[in-house]
Amino acid sequence: DTAVSQTPKYLVTQMGNDKSIKCEQNLGHDTMYWYKQDSKKFLKIMFSYNNKELIINETVPNRFSPKSPDKAHLNLHINSLELGDSAVYFCASSQAALRGAKNIQYFGAGTRLSVL
């Protein structure tokens, strides 16, 4: 069983469309994340949820909206897609932060989004 699974793996769409990426983790973690990795491989945090509560909300266009129906799921919805949204989007999860604890972050396989 995949620990962090995200779908779809590839997403090709036209400018202006709306799309969603889904993420699920079966690790029992409290915290989930969305990252964007651009063509230069820079990993940029976008959002993080802890037990369905938004805790990290970096400066991203409000066309991006995360939704966490429960602590095992964190979906990303993108409205009015633009060329610059083309990137690889990673979902990740970790246990909630505890001082001194290992709290490894595990990643999904990534979703390669291409906006034409």
Added chain:
Amino acid sequence: AQKITQTQPGMFVQEKEAVTLDCTYDTSDQSYGLFWYKQPSSGEMIFLIYQGSYDEQNATEGRYSLNFQKARKSANLVISASQLGDSAMYFCAMREGTGNQFYFGTGTSLTVIP
């Protein structure tokens, strides 16, 4: 200031040789965790090794070891006996105290030469 700095955009190593990938970090927290991830060309992010700030011993996982120098705020990854399959991007990351955010470096692209 950057939380994580990786100064080597690209590195080459001969197969079976050891290689060190550099990472320095910046934090005022006494408690923090340091992580290394591998991203092969297939794209997934694979956790390699962890070092806690209070750990007295350097972390080791198989051929991977972390050279942790707290006073210098460095957490270099050492890969021994390099294999062709080690060719990948390598990211250093840090998590501070009880914070939920992970800070990533810009990565080092490692190429293992046969």
